[in-house]
């Protein structure tokens with residue numbers, strides 16, 4: 002595995018791969034890698050000839066009072082994991098490489114950026130779509146791999162790709178969970194003592210909704226109320242949102258049907274966690 006710091010150099014390598022008829026797969030990350038990230042790398046490895054993974058803690062997707070400076074940075078461990086997965090190129094740019102002095106151009110999906118996490122994290126999705134657009138231009142991938150864990154992010158990216166006609170296939174991979182069903186996240190390392198157990202309430206609330214829908218309940222209002230009731234039973238966890246929405250438009254749906262997104266966000270102490278399930282065919 003080669004670690005590349007320069008955008009120009011990475012673009013040249015991608016162009017060279019394309020000249021040889023190779024398919025380039027790309028996995029954008031912020032590092033502090035876990036099995037969720039590695040599942041994306043494995044999917045890319047299976048489906049592509051050349052695998053590029055980026056590690057870039059993107060300052061523009063963090064709010065002023067969020068965890069940008071303390072976000073876990075574990076480059077040595079991450080590099081070892083990526084090399085073991087046969088990653089070809091690790092792209093590890095500086096902030097200046099991605100946002101040169103005076104950069105003033107933003108990419109924002111106006112209909113989606115203010116929904117779900119965009120409510121309590123204003124500017125977050127604008128930061129995400131801007132950095133992903135830049136990374137797509139640098140890496141020029143044939144396919145890019147994202148996690149269902151960040152369902153609203155996936156919706157913003159799919160829409161950006163359609164609207165701006167990026168020539169890249171977006172592949173969204175299932176959520177990887179711990180044995181006790183906590184969704185893996187780089188932020189789980191923040192959870193102290195009891196908080197690790199308290200955090201399980203998110204997946205428990207989603208499972209409750211799944212049980213009720215399996216039993217025939219179709220009303221979103223009733224399902225949301227049931228999910229919120231489970232959340233309320235863990236008073237140490239502060240609910241941000243519990244919604245049932247269309248996974249493309251992120252608009253609320255009144256009656257659940259196949260493919261609707263049930264999504265939750267909550268604070269465990271100061272750590273904000275998200276999780277979701279997509280309801281299957283009845």
Ligand code: AMP
Nearest residue numbers: 030031032037147148150151176177185
């Ligand atoms: P991040 O480093 O948090 O920006 O995540 C990079 C990519 O990994 C995003 O596409 C995430 O959705 C994905 N990802 C994070 N956690 C998981 C997980 N538990 N399962 C699957 N994908 C994940």
